[in-house]
Amino acid sequence: MIAEENISNKTIQQELGKPVITISNLCKSFVTNHVLKDFNLSLHKGENVVVLGRSGSGKSVLIKCIIGLLNPDKGTIEMFGKNIPELDHEELDRIRVKVGFLFQSNALYDSMTVKENLEFPLRRHWFETTQQKVDEMVMEALENVGLTHTINMMPEELSGGMRKRIALARTLILKPEIILYDEPTTGLDPITGKEISELMVEVQKKYQTSSLIISHDMNCVRLTADKIVVLIDGKCYAQGTFVELKKTQDPRVKQFFE
Amino acid sequence: MALPLKTRFFFSETGDIARFTGRFFSHGIKPRYEITEFFRQCFIIGYKSLPLVSLTGFIIGLVLTMQLRPALMDYGVESQLPGMVGIAIVREIGPMLTALIFAGKIGSSIGAELGSMKVTEQIDAMEVSGTNPFKYLVVTRVVAATLMLPVLVVISDCIALYGSYLGVNIHSVTSFHLFFDQVFHRLAFGDVIPSISKTFFFGFAIGVIGCYKGYTSSKGTEGVGSAANAAVVVSSVLVFIIDLIAVQITDILGLN
Ligand SMILES: Nc1ncnc2c1ncn2[C@@H]1O[C@H](COP(=O)(O)OP(=O)(O)OP(=O)(O)O)[C@@H](O)[C@H]1O
Ligand SMILES: [Mg+2]
DSSP states (O other): OHHHHHHHHHHHHTTTSOEEEEEEEEEEEETTEEEEEEEEEEEETTOEEEEEOOTTSSHHHHHHHHHTSSOOSEEEEEETTEEGGGOOHHHHHHHHTTEEEEOTTOOOOTTSOHHHHHHHHHHHHOTTOOHHHHHHHHHHHHHHHTOGGGTTOOGGGSOHHHHHHHHHHHHHTTOOSEEEEESTTTTSOHHHHHHHHHHHHHHHHHHTOEEEEEOOOHHHHHHHOSEEEEEETTEEEEEEOHHHHHHOOOHHHHGGGO | OOOOHHHHHHHHHHHHHHHHHHHHHHHHHSSOOOHHHHHHHHHHHHGGGHHHHHHHHHHHHHHHHHHHHHHHHHTTOGGGHHHHHHHHIIIIIHHHHHHHHHIIIIIHHHHHHHHHHHHTTHHHHHHHTTOOHIIIIIIHHHHHHHHHHHHHHHHHHHHHHHHHHHHHHHHSOOOHHHHHHHHHHHOOHHHHHHHHHHHHHHHHHHHHHHHHHHHTOOSSHHHHHHHHHHHHHHHHHHHHHHHHHHHHHHHHTTOO
């Protein structure tokens, strides 16, 4: 139970940060499929919030709304003091530099090598970077995930777990202030999953990032979560720390912890 | 009056393609221009189609000459062979054949490539990496296809004429100089310009349809396959339709 004590200490120490993402009354539907109905959430500076929810409950839709890939029907998403759905392309880009996004499907560019994949966001967001600096940052990002030897490989030559780690490296390469993870450990063996979770915690400590994590992997949730939000029926059904929610008697919440 | 479902689908699809084309222009004229990616696409689209286009051009020139020869001999106008073949190739067969091969090779590969990028969220990933994926992927490809097809057509025409020269030489002996003298004696400015001009439109149509089908393809690997397939079918039909319109226009302008 040592781990759990650590977790409760962590929450206390982080109540201080101010919110970096505030979502209020978010609604999103696809034709007749009402995915999100009045969803509310806030993410504070330096905090890790985990969103738990069944498959198809709209978790990916939620973070795609946050990054501006989907347009919500109603509600506001405030990030760095700006309402995301109202922004134009340029303003969105200025915000997106500060936000990392890990796709559920990794979304590595399969016509590019690992190196080119990692260089892409660097070259795109920072135009005047020298090649030497870019190379350094690519190497640093690969060292972080322990895959320096794959630098000249194509994504198709990598295993699923390696691809996930490269995608993570690509997400972290711009040193974002906020990171949105869509199922970072799904499909990995427990050991690699744990390594990734630890890496996420390490990154958060090192760069004081705030993250929103979508996951069903209880090991990952236990290691990373400061706060857990349970997404059921398109709403924030329950929230609390890992310890609090674990003790709950509500059957709909309980089933996640079994 | 309710239209049958297929007709309605046809019109909504046409509207979507028109909107997609409009988006091409509105995004394409604004900076930032993706110059490096554009040249890369020119290389892929143009240079890599060259062997295929050359081979088919060569064969069609040779075969056409051999097929036409007996008929012209019957009328005793065998000496007109180079001129006739030249007209046929430059005005119609060269552009059409090259465009159809191009639609098959480039249209399908653009459709499949963008389709798989779409379903694996690579297009979304570009967007969050500070890149306008429409500019980076669509505008570059469409412009490259528009500019590369005419170049390929000119090359293919030349190779087809060379094939024709060899075809003439199977049964009789003509010098290279004499053959091309006869070809260009028949060919006028009014033959060459319209036939090259229409290939810009062919290339544009193939690029736009390939990108449209890929960019809007639905989830799943099946979606990618049907995107590639539809790209070839629709762009091939469009090439014929544009050809029909082009011949009417040249007719009206009196260039025929
Ligand atoms: N682009 C879209 N068009 C139509 N419906 C969509 C679209 N994206 C998602 N949906 C629907 O929204 C719902 C939620 O999808 P979402 O991908 O957010 O689920 P999820 O919670 O991430 O599930 P998983 O854990 O399996 O990834 C699903 O019912 C899905 O059918
Ligand atoms: Mg999901």
